[in-house]
Amino acid sequence: DVKVTQSSRYLVKRTGEKVFLECVQDMDHENMFWYRQDPGLGLRLIYFSYDVKMKEKGDIPEGYSVSREKKERFSLILESASTNQTSMYLCASRFQGEGGYTFGSGTRLTVV
Amino acid sequence: AQKITQTQPGMFVQEKEAVTLDCTYDTSDPSYGLFWYKQPSSGEMIFLIYQGSYDQQNATEGRYSLNFQKARKSANLVISASQLGDSAMYFCAMREGVPLSGGSYIPTFGRGTSLIVHP
Numbered sequence: 001d002v003k004v005t006q007s008s009r010y011l012v013k014r015t016g017e018k019v020f021l022e023c024v025q026d027m028d029h030e031n032m033f034w035y036r037q038d039p040g041l042g043l044r045l046i047y048f049s050y051d052v053k054m055k056e057k058g059d060i061p062e063g064y065s066v067s068r069e070k071k072e073r074f075s076l077i078l079e080s081a082s083t084n085q086t087s088m089y090l091c092a093s094r095f096q097g098e099g100g101y102t103f104g105s106g107t108r109l110t111v112v
Numbered sequence: 113a114q115k116i117t118q119t120q121p122g123m124f125v126q127e128k129e130a131v132t133l134d135c136t137y138d139t140s141d142p143s144y145g146l147f148w149y150k151q152p153s154s155g156e157m158i159f160l161i162y163q164g165s166y167d168q169q170n171a172t173e174g175r176y177s178l179n180f181q182k183a184r185k186s187a188n189l190v191i192s193a194s195q196l197g198d199s200a201m202y203f204c205a206m207r208e209g210v211p212l213s214g215g216s217y218i219p220t221f222g223r224g225t226s227l228i229v230h231p
Contacts, residue, residue, distance in 0.1 A: 030214025
């Protein structure tokens with residue numbers, strides 16, 4: 001089975017801190033995705049990457065950046081965390097035609 | 113306009129009864145796919161079921177079935193014989209268009225329905 005691993009389940013950071021959320025997949029997938037999930041808003045795409053060093057903005061990229069230096073790792077970066085970035089962050093790997101995404105278990109980030 | 117609409121923010125069902133979670137979609141692409149995911153309180157997104165636009169029969173996976181009505185653009189999830197462990201958020205999603213290099217699509221998700229199963 002494909003595994004997508006997010007390094008932290010829970011994070012608490014202070015306003016203004018630089019925050020790194022890490023995601024690693026073990027199946028050599030080219031495509032990886034970062035979503036943000038908020039109550040009543042569903043999943044919103046922040047950034048995606050279709051290959052190493054290649055990235056594209058999703059629907060809500062403001063305040064975020066990403067890094068894909070190796071195929072297996074896709075990092076989401078909050079350059080200067082703000083309280084409105086308190087949310088659940090989900091990483092996913094390769095949305096196939098019939099099988100859908102494989103998701104990580106999510107990181108609940110609280111910015112205080 | 114939303115591409116995926118889930119009109120029920122919350123649903124309640126008695127254990128062992130069936131429940132239908134609604135999903136309508138909007139696309140002009142003749143080739144598309146519809147998905148349902150379950151998200152328990154632990155946060156993990158679990159893939160449940162898939163329906164392709166050209167599939168003639170409704171998809172079924174164990175207690176889950178997808179009531180696909182193409183003309184009405186609806187893809188409702190039916191859970192038969194509800195169990196307490198079915199309490200979770202449920203998301204409908206759609207993929208359409210052409211895939212990225214690497215084979216992925218970029219799906220659109222609905223806002224979710226919270227299902228609570230009562231004993």
